[in-house]
Amino acid sequence: MTQLADQVEAKFASRGSSHFDILLALFCVVLILSNVGASKGVAFGPIITxxxxxxxxxxxxxxxVLSEVYGFRAARRAIITGFVTAALAALTFWVIVALPAADFYTNQDALASVLMPVPLIVLASLLGFVAGQTLNSWVLVRIKDRTRERHLWARLMGSTGVGEFADTLIFCSIAASVIGITSAGDFINYVLVGFLYKTAVEVLFLPVTTLVIRWVKKREPSYGVAA
Incomplete structure (x- = not known):
């Protein structure tokens, strides 16, 4: 039975559905908002994030979810779309700050202090995001090629570890100085906390991710029909 299952191609759904559109929209919104939030350095005691x-x-x-249900090509399209929307948001913030302030507008300095770091944060985020998400999707799909519909938890965890480490290292290397991190100790803290936290969140939400994947698969008429 195992040999027979291994001979069957991995199943995926067509991306031409409302489910894909909704997931893509959420993906882009979360990415943009997280980039804005990342412009603020946060400390919980000795923990820096x-x-x-x-x-x-x-x-x-x-x-x-996108990689598991729709495959690498669909996930790559989502990554590119997220990249473009985040870059557009950064350009928009830069233009807003650069526009001449009206005489009655007294918050120009505050606005600049909040929004001006965002383009640099977005640059860090986009470079880490593209590398991390691409590796995450690629590893997940490669594992699925071997396991087919079995061992979903293994491919989710395997892809997470690879993708999150690459993403966190690249992002923190650029963003650290932007948010005020200058010492080697604080930088290592920032990288380790970021990687361990993001990975822990995905582990914690693994049951939820699994349920969402199964829910979407059941409601995608094209799942298993088109790659």
Whole structure:
């Protein structure tokens, strides 16, 4: 039975459905909001992180759903779309700050202090995001090629570890100085806390991710028909 299952191609759904559109929209919104939140350095005692810490793992959970249900090509399209929308948001913030303020507007300095770091944070996020999400999707789909519909938890966890580490290392290397991290100790803290936290969130939400994947699969008429 195992040999027979291994000869069957991995199943995926067509991305031409409302479910894919909704997941893609959520994916982009979460990415943009997490980039804005990441412009603020946050400390919980000795633990150093940023204001987007509670949002960004959700992007990976949605990415897992897209990769598992729709395949690598669909996940890659979502990654590219997320990249473009986040870059557009960063450009929009830059233009807003650069526009001449009216005489009655007294919050220009406050606005600049909040929004000006965002383009740099977005740059860090986009580079880490593209590398991490691509690796996450690629590893998940490669494992699925071997396991087919079995061992969903293994491919979710395997892809998460690889993707989150690459993403966190790249992002923190660029973003650390933007939010005020200058010492090696604080940087290592920032990287380790970010990686362990994001990975822990995905582990914690693994049952939810699994339920969402199964729910979407059951409601996708094309699942198993088109890659």
């Amino acid at each position: 940023d204001g987007g810490f509670f949002l960004f793992p959700i992007a990976y959970i949605i990415g897992d």
